[in-house]
């Protein structure tokens with residue numbers, strides 16, 4: 001008998017097996033990645049979302065902290081066809097509800113056909129279908145999480161590789177993955193990680209060679225202060241951005257973002273560089289996109305599946321942004337060269 005329920009928009013309830021108890025709600029999203037569950041579950045971009053793994057077995061190589069992208073689990077709940085005890089126990093210890101023994105293909109098909117949707121999850125011996133429905137009915141639209149940055153950002157500046165030989169990077173933490181800091185430090189950069197609402201004066205104190213806007217959860221329009229930093233620094237220092245970072249940079253420089261039907265979600269998203277015609281495979285998890293890059297940014301890379309902008313650049317103003325995740329983790333390492341390119345803009 002079922003002891004867990006997933007309620008989808010329209011009040012459809014799917015029965016499941018409880019793997020970690022509790023109730024939760026969030027935007028229902030998926031990843032088609034076949035590895036990298038530790039990285040995805042600790043990626044702050046999944047804050048306020050419920051993550052469904054479409055690959056049927058999750059947890060087959062254990063759980064190791066070295067692979068975490070942050071210090072906690074961010075999705076509100078996890079859904080899989082079959083989840084190992086290692087993962088279930090980890091999620092339970094984090095207080096994150098988890099369910100399995102349901103048809104995840106059905107969930108992904110529903111999202112693909114109906115578009116991004118809210119959901120409610122209830123798991124454990126004492127829950128009912130109604131608990132999952134109650135969670136669903138309390139669920140907010142992603143864009144209505146107006147202060148989501150506060151949930152995922154550092155409280156105070158954190159610095160890495162101080163006294164290093166390379167560029168000084170001001171990384172605005174809108175929910176940054178650890179691998180972005182690592183990728184910069186590996187290239188000798190000194191990285192100062194700033195809260196998402198850092199002021200111009202805070203950032204000026206480190207005299208950065210590069211302003212870098214990180215990935216992060218929710219609607220880029222809810223990261224106004226990061227946009228103001230972009231407006232302040234554009235033309236003075238090079239700018240870089242990843243995922244939400246690309247969206248924030250575009251919005252700040254006269255462009256526009258919009259919600260996608262169900263986003264790009266997996267580690268095999270093909271991206272074509274319009275300058276070289278080369279196609280690379282990329283890691284993606286985003287539900288918003290740049291609808292209009294504005295006058296200052298050129299679209300230099302596009303998604304092969306739907307032509308949406310994957311890379312924006314301005315050679316004169318020294319700006320490079322990516323909609324996908326060059327830092328990988330999980331996923332292919334094809335585009336790690338992005339970090340060399342953005343650091344090269346600093347001349348350090």
Ligand SMILES: NC(=O)CC[C@H](N)C(=O)O
Pocket residue numbers: 045214215216217218219220242243244245285286287288289
């Ligand atoms: N991975 C990310 O940075 C996600 C960006 C943004 N929250 C989106 O869903 O589009």
